[in-house]
């Protein structure tokens with residue numbers, strides 16, 4: 001069995017955002033490589049197949065799409081981070097994240113983008129596109145939370161969609 005990845009900076013604990021999360025066990029300076037996002041390396045073809053499998057399995061089991069823990073490594077490979085020994089999979093999404101992913105020498109790292117205080121929960125932008133946003137409500141609790149797990153690049157699009165939906169509802173009443 002593969003050994004659980006660990007970080008000298010953070011540990012898994014219960015989270016208000018989603019069951020479990022990763023929390024700083026000491027003050028973390030900006031720019032720190034906190035933990036590797038480890039997993040199984042897949043070619044693009046394998047990765048597409050795997051993503052479809054994960055979504056189908058989850059839809060059969062829970063009636064909706066589950067999280068897909070696949071990260072783009074480069075043009076040829078992705079990393080499937082769903083194995084439970086990949087501790088970084090517990091890091092939650094936030095609309096006001098304190099980390100980002102960074103690819104260094106063929107490895108994906110979770111890196112702090114600001115100073116993080118001991119006890120703070122780690123988070124990054126999952127970068128989901130806007131398709132099926134309704135399957136991914138966000139509970140990050142940030143004051144600027146947009147309500148769904150959607151990449152910040154798509155926030156303008158999301159806000160327009162939500163506004164259109166509200167308008168439709170008002171017209172119905």
Ligand SMILES: [Zn+2]
Nearest residue numbers: 095138140145
């Ligand atoms: Zn949020």
